[in-house]
Amino acid sequence: MMTEQRCRPTAAEPVARRDIDAYSPPWADFAAFFRHRKDDDRTFLIAVSRGQGTRAEWSVGQWRNAVYNVADQLSRHGVRAGNSVAVLAHNSAETLALTFAVWLLGGCLVPLDPRDGDERHEEILQECGARWIGVDSGVESVARARRHASADTIVVGGLMSTQRREHPAVIGGPLDAPALRMHSSGTSGRPKAIIIPMRSILLNCHAMQEAFGWTPETRVLTVLPISHANGLLINSFLPWFVGGSTVLVDKFQGSTFWHIAAETRATTSSIVPTVLEYLLAGEAGDHPAPLMKEVISGSGPLRSTAASEFEQRFGIPVRQLYGLSETTAVLTATPPRTGGNLEPRLRKSIGTAVPHAQVDVVDSNGIPCGHGVRGEIVARGGMLMTGYANNDAANTKAFSGGWFHTGDRGYWERAADGKIWYFLEGRLKESIVRGGLNIAPQLIDEVVATHPLVQSAATVPFANRWQGEEIAVFVIASGDLTEAELLAWCAERLEPNMCPKVVIFGSEMPSTSVGKIRRSALALQLAGELARFWETSFRTETRGHRPAAVVPERRADTQSPLPAAQ
Template sequence: MKLHRDHPPEGTVRDWLDGRADAGGTGFVFPEGASPLSWDSLRSRAREIAAMLTSQGIAAEESVAIMMPNGRPAIECLFGVLYGGFRATMINLVAGDEAISYALSHSEARFAFVGPEQEELFSRTADPAHITALSPDGGPSPDVPLHDITPQSHALLMYTSGTTGRPKGVVHTQCSLLAGGWTTAIAHALTPEDRGLCVLPIYHINGLCVTVMGALVSGGSLALVSRFSASNFWAQAAQSESTWFSVVPTIISHLLHSENDPDPDCIARLRFGRSASSALAPEVQRAFETRFGIPIVETMGLTETAAQILSNPLPPGTRKIGSPGIGVGNEVAIFDSGFNKLPPGQEGELVIRGPNVMLEYLKNPEATADSFTPDGWLRTGDLGRQDGDGYVFITGRLKELIIKGGENIAPREIDEALYSHPDVIEAAAFGRPCASYGERVEAAVRLRSGSSITPSDLIAICEKRLGKFKSPDQVFLLDELPKGPSGKIQRIKIPVEIDRHMRR
């Protein structure tokens, strides 16, 4: 199987795993101790798992839940489910019991691969009358014919965070899942010689599509660790001989404020770092690149698009600080409220069309219809503008805008003002109900240890950059801001966390 820049991958995940196995080579390494996994060994194990699932009477495209952390068993189970033509239903282990129970029930999965450390969580959240736990280790493989699968067959079911209601189940096909890895591979010019470092959970779309599918499609390999650790990150990158990594802005900030430095050989080997999932503050990006000498490529992706939709070019191409880049592998536009394309410079909703776009929201035709324009563009819910070179600048979320006295305020503006102080590790602005203005602006911040800066100092910084009207009325100092599985700060949960903090 060969990567082509001009058209997305053809075939199925089974086809691509067969091709990689036939070509040989290492697929995955595990810096925390598990033995490496060649593409050929992965195919053998995937076939065993696929045959076992088939022998259980599971239909093609039926959900099979995967309730496991990053590791060799999770990779084997994921590819086993995909190889067998089933719908891999990735369970977010930190979503909370209610959301996990909903995903297991809504997906109608009758079987779930459950890691040893997740057995208690499974027992709390699963209905034993409808779903059976399977051991990742498995047993001998029965000799049964596997289901026929096509590029249009269901392959992945991943639930959104549910910040505006019940989580929605995003369905990807075999071909859109592969296209998610392809957009990453062509944007970053990945080759069989590249090895990514994955510290993000593969039950999140970034970890699964950017790094796992990116390795499959490019023919390279992946170093996979259980979780991000600022104290171990550079050692893991060096030990695994990684050439690139994919992280989120909070991780970049934590690495920047850590006392650990990579060794010179590690820096020389790393071609780039990749940032996604939320906006990267320009001050943080510049400071990281100045300290470590590793270029950061800002990107943007969605669960609904199998991750990446935008990316800045690699050096020496033009990286525009503050922009997640241009469309690579898909079409990008800015629409007004009537779904008309806007010219460069005008603000509207970012929309996407391409081979990596989801098939549907499972069992939710109304939400599916609402997410697409009449001519098939996916509505992202992000506000932004596009410059004359095609670079997109995100200005906010339609549902996150703070409306103060009838004026729209994008939280990102305030975030970036707060990040301009070097002691700020995490920052997020949000709106609170207010009798005078409808909403008032507040913000939460995490500072580096030993910092003497005060909330008043931070408000003054914002007022100098943004003016008093847009600046926070209050800034709260927290030990940690609430985050999702990818490390993205969850703005909607901050007021609850502040209230809990104030009651202590």
């Protein structure tokens, strides 16, 4: 029999999670927050299903009634405050209503990514002890949920009730109780279960409202999966917080993005770099003129040249944000621009700290780094997670020294306006150690990706007898490109120690559902092909030389033994 799994915080946790300013969410529970909107006749949700060719719309009052009805349905199945409820999180109105209803009852939502297999879903169900799986009424969704004998299936449909009603008899618990159980992306290790209380969600929503400048006139186009924090909290939940509205699209497709944006009068969209790249790569045909005032990019490093190209082509400003599931949603964001372009060096920045968050960069001893010095990005504030579920070792490490340690490498600079701007270079664990020098692979990615025939690129290390680790780059090309040509391109633009030595071309990039490169998986995938370079000594020439910059002087025997770490 499954038991409910709780998160046990460490002694260090309250220090990092302590509020850094006087703001505190003014509501006693989620029910009080949910009732605070009084604009019942304004549109809150437009749900667009490209697969079914449908569009449905809910006003604030209709949405409230829909959520109350779903909460009653959950209550009849026995869901109470403190219970975990899994939701097979397709981008549908029913899924979003389930989310609000679980929170209304004081439960902990456990989103299941539809892209994951049944085995992964069952693993999550067993870990969190959820006794229920909520799904929309789609045939495939219901069938998948019912394959899990360990949990009861709750099917939700028919949300269009217009009958006005009072809130359900059974409503939630305190704001500090667990409200959301997300999982880390697993790009640098096994995914960890992240516990976030409703108070952190509401506090971070207030921070985002202030940082983004969103108002009741804001309408967000949601094309990211709501099984992840960006799609769920920024695109779908934050609009309710600010009194605005959201457009929920079942799945992103570049060919329909601008049409849907124009038809629904969306004013913004929080996307990921992968989506922005697809929009840039789309055909230049005629599109309806959207009302978008800006797009926001997060969940991964954005090429500065891609952001500039997007602004020039579509006339829409691009802002960057940075955050992790462990920080609820957002830690930093590019401030809004009153006009003109960002100066070139700030184009690469992830912005300044949002309200209610304290951000810094520290060295390996926890000492703050100076201007431009690389280190680990750390944070404090009430928006932080409670902790990793049932993982004391990970909690102790993450909350050491009175900070939350993001595991991300970065630095800071002070801009002309006196503000501190932060810069992200990637995961610390992903650093390539070549001859004792730590190299951030994302810096190489960005240079390789500027080649006009490179669609996407990812840099990985491979074991090498002479340097410990050498550098390879995996490339998806959009035209006829040779290894020698790309190596010459890199030699012109990178320091010698950062130049790739091997180029491997392919057609599919391993990535998460929100577009983050699964670099460790890619390295494993390429390990066999790169093993033959174990004995190769690569000559490194002076920066600016042509293809001779990186020439194999000696080739490895294909039977050469690999170190155990490989």
